[in-house]
Amino acid sequence: xxxxxxxxxxxxxxxxxxxxxxxxxxxxxxxxxxxxxxxxxxxxxxxxxxxxxxxxxxxxxxxxxxxxxxxxxxxxxxxxxxxxxxxxxxxxxxxxxxxxxxxxxxxxxxxxxxxxxxxxxxxxxxxxxxxxxxxxxxxxxxxxxxxxxxxxxxxxxxxxxxxxxxxxxxxxxxxxxxxxxxxxxxxxxxxxxxxxxxxxxxxxxxxxxxxxxxxxxxxxxxxxxxxxxxxxxxxxxxxxxxxxxxxxxxxxxxxxxxxxxxxxxxxxxxxxxxxxxxxxxxxxxxxxxxxxxxxxxxxxxxxxxxxxxxxxxxxxxxxxxxxxxxxxxxxxxxxxxxxxxxxxxxxxxxxxxxxxxxxxxxxxx
Amino acid sequence: xxxxxxxxxxxxxxxxxxxxxxxxxxxxxxxxxxxxxxxxxxxxxxxxxxxxxxxxxxxxxxxxxxxxxxxxxxxxxxxxxxxxxxxxxxxxxxxxxxxxxxxxxxxxxxxxxxxxxxxxxxxxxxxxxxxxxxxxxxxxxxxxxxxxxxxxxxxxxxxxxxxxxxxxxxxxxxxxxxxxxxxxxxxxxxxxxxxxxxxxxxxxxxxxxxxxxxxxxxxxxxxxxxxxxxxxxxxxxxxxxxxxxxxxxxxxxxxxxxxxxxxxxxxxxxxxxxxxxxxxxxxxxxxxxxxxxxxxxxxxxxxxxxxxxxxxxxxxxxxxxxxxxxxxxxxxxxxxxxxxxxxxxxxxxxxxxxxx
Numbered sequence: 001x002x003x004x005x006x007x008x009x010x011x012x013x014x015x016x017x018x019x020x021x022x023x024x025x026x027x028x029x030x031x032x033x034x035x036x037x038x039x040x041x042x043x044x045x046x047x048x049x050x051x052x053x054x055x056x057x058x059x060x061x062x063x064x065x066x067x068x069x070x071x072x073x074x075x076x077x078x079x080x081x082x083x084x085x086x087x088x089x090x091x092x093x094x095x096x097x098x099x100x101x102x103x104x105x106x107x108x109x110x111x112x113x114x115x116x117x118x119x120x121x122x123x124x125x126x127x128x129x130x131x132x133x134x135x136x137x138x139x140x141x142x143x144x145x146x147x148x149x150x151x152x153x154x155x156x157x158x159x160x161x162x163x164x165x166x167x168x169x170x171x172x173x174x175x176x177x178x179x180x181x182x183x184x185x186x187x188x189x190x191x192x193x194x195x196x197x198x199x200x201x202x203x204x205x206x207x208x209x210x211x212x213x214x215x216x217x218x219x220x221x222x223x224x225x226x227x228x229x230x231x232x233x234x235x236x237x238x239x240x241x242x243x244x245x246x247x248x249x250x251x252x253x254x255x256x257x258x259x260x261x262x263x264x265x266x267x268x269x270x271x272x273x274x275x276x277x278x279x280x281x282x283x284x285x286x287x288x289x290x291x292x293x294x295x296x297x298x299x300x301x302x303x304x305x306x307x308x309x310x311x312x313x314x315x316x317x318x319x320x321x322x323x324x325x326x327x328x329x330x331x332x333x334x335x336x337x338x339x340x341x342x343x344x345x346x347x348x349x350x351x352x353x354x355x356x357x358x359x360x361x362x363x364x365x
Numbered sequence: 366x367x368x369x370x371x372x373x374x375x376x377x378x379x380x381x382x383x384x385x386x387x388x389x390x391x392x393x394x395x396x397x398x399x400x401x402x403x404x405x406x407x408x409x410x411x412x413x414x415x416x417x418x419x420x421x422x423x424x425x426x427x428x429x430x431x432x433x434x435x436x437x438x439x440x441x442x443x444x445x446x447x448x449x450x451x452x453x454x455x456x457x458x459x460x461x462x463x464x465x466x467x468x469x470x471x472x473x474x475x476x477x478x479x480x481x482x483x484x485x486x487x488x489x490x491x492x493x494x495x496x497x498x499x500x501x502x503x504x505x506x507x508x509x510x511x512x513x514x515x516x517x518x519x520x521x522x523x524x525x526x527x528x529x530x531x532x533x534x535x536x537x538x539x540x541x542x543x544x545x546x547x548x549x550x551x552x553x554x555x556x557x558x559x560x561x562x563x564x565x566x567x568x569x570x571x572x573x574x575x576x577x578x579x580x581x582x583x584x585x586x587x588x589x590x591x592x593x594x595x596x597x598x599x600x601x602x603x604x605x606x607x608x609x610x611x612x613x614x615x616x617x618x619x620x621x622x623x624x625x626x627x628x629x630x631x632x633x634x635x636x637x638x639x640x641x642x643x644x645x646x647x648x649x650x651x652x653x654x655x656x657x658x659x660x661x662x663x664x665x666x667x668x669x670x671x672x673x674x675x676x677x678x679x680x681x682x683x684x685x686x687x688x689x690x691x692x693x694x695x696x697x698x699x700x701x702x703x704x705x706x707x708x709x710x711x712x713x714x715x716x717x718x719x720x721x
Contacts, residue, residue, distance in 0.1 A: 123474060183532070186529075186601065337538075
């Protein structure tokens with residue numbers, strides 16, 4: 001009896017092996033790997049979906065990234081994808097897509113409806129990067145810098161921290177954008193990818209309130225913004241006063257803030273920033289001068305720039321850094337907290353102090 | 366040293382809670398008493414576990430049916446065994462169906478759910494009919510392999526760049542809200558590992574030592590708090606309630622730049638294949654042992670029949686149900702388990718008193 005049962009099980013197991021037909025019944029050579037997804041406003045229909053497909057090649061060389069771009073207009077994104085799937089000879093696989101780009105025209109009050117498809121789908125990674133395309137997602141997908149080794153590589157690497165971090169490319173992930181779309185007291189933002197010649201550049205950030213695009217931060221403020229919302233990275237500060245001109249590379253950046261609400265007075269956001277940097281260029285020898293004075297010039301500069309940035313965000317009533325969440329985390333007034341905060345934020349004064357420390361003047365005095 | 370087997374079912378129940386919709390339910394009530402429910406659950410859960418274990422260790426090597434045999438009328442003991450058995454069988458079934466949904470969603474969207482259920486059920490049915498000792502050894506082997514990965518995932522989540530402590534602080538405002546019974550029952554699931562003693566006590570032929578019992582409240586607290594708070598830290602206080610597969614999505618929001626696999630979610634799914642199968646096997650083993658104990662003397666013969674019926678029923682239900690219904694079933698299950706557990710512990714404490 002036991003032996004017969006054993007044999008039966010053996011046969012069953014061998015039969016089960018026939019069920020193993022490879023990658024989910026579709027082999028890897030029957031799949032097209034989508035590396036980037038772009039959505040634009042369509043001309044005739046509502047949306048235009050563009051996909052960047054990687055074409056597998058046996059050699060990986062700079063400038064030889066083989067890719068194909070397919071696009072389709074439809075009234076819904078899933079419809080467009082279905083139509084696209086019939087255009088190519090292989091199954092579209094979204095699991096390896098690393099970046100999701102939205103056309104600038106779609107950054108309107110419908111953005112949550114537009115992106116619903118990507119948040120709902122289980123085949124897309126939550127850690128996918130998200131960006132806003134200027135002027136259109138399709139053009140950004142088509143761009144392929146000459147140094148590119150793997151399709152869409154340069155676009156993806158622009159946002160990762162694995163390469164030497166650029167403080168101008170502020171990373172935003174799919175899940176974090178979704179979080180910010182709902183969170184009270186923390187507003188969404190997206191990096192802006194703009195077309196530049198055959199390539200593209202990433203140096204602006206678009207700030208949203210929960211509904212629409214409110215302002216775009218330009219280079220000069222982007223790097224300051226990036227220090228506040230993401231892991232700090234190196235950035236350059238150039239200052240000028242009277243005859244003195246020099247540039248600093250900021251290598252360490254820490255900040256803390258507290259929100260004070262004194263009675264009868266406007267609320268204050270007291271922010272203390274601590275930075276350390278190295279002088280990169282100067283129009284005169286600085287080593288023998290009083291470093292304290294030199295530091296003060298840069299401190300003033302950084303203070304003013306941060307004040308401008310925060311005040312312009314306040315003017316638009318947007319809060320991507322999460323001051324509101326910070327306030328609500330520390331004050332417990334129940335449900336009316338949120339209204340209270342909005343009132344406080346509109347009246348808030350920013351008091352910023354920067355403590356800068358110059359580490360060295362480089363290898364010359 | 367053999368005492369360590371006492372803790373494996375606890376750890377297993379704590380691990381399986383992310384599949385069993387515990388975090389989804391807790392997060393839904395994050396402003397309505399989830400915090401206090403967690404606190405109560407830690408106190409009540411470990412108290413019940415302590416009382417129950419202290420009673421069960423007076424009957425070394427005896428499962429619930431053997432203890433009841435001379436002390437309760439046949440009818441009553443049959444009813445209790447049958448309902449407890451059914452409770453555990455349903456638990457295994459819910460986890461099995463829930464996991465097959467996750468597997469279909471994230472591992473292989475093109476597989477028909479029938480096939481997936483079939484494969485899982487075959488493996489679980491086979492494992493459930495093994496001996497109690499084999500199940501215990503199996504859980505030790507599996508837990509040793511996966512616990513480091515679980516700890517790594519927790520560490521990785523706290524390290525996340527976008528982890529927002531402020532969001533967690535916002536929920537602390539609602540720390541003194543009175544929880545509903547439902548939330549409390551859900552939170553207490555993490556401590557339900559001691560219930561496995563109703564059958565697994567047959568394995569413990571010695572007096573279980575309670576010197577290291579403090580491990581139970583400590584690990585339970587860590588598990589419950591991280592199950593509840595890490596998703597809030599990553600998805601924020603508002604968006605977190607929109608996710609159906611909360612923990613799969615939370616883990617999918619972690620990135621490992623320098624790992625062999627960039628998406629941490631695949632480590633998680635790998636771990637949870639093992640955890641779910643182990644939990645299903647253990648709960649079905651307990652279920653079949655209890656139900657078959659009704660057929661005195663011939664229980665061995667009926668074991669396969671019961672497992673077969675359970676497998677077919679789960680397969681049918683898995684085909685017919687949907688996620689919305691399954692969450693509701695899970696919620697009801699927590700409530701029923703909560704009440705049955707209270708009654709059982711009470712009964713056992715009384716029986717233990719009388720024996721002394």
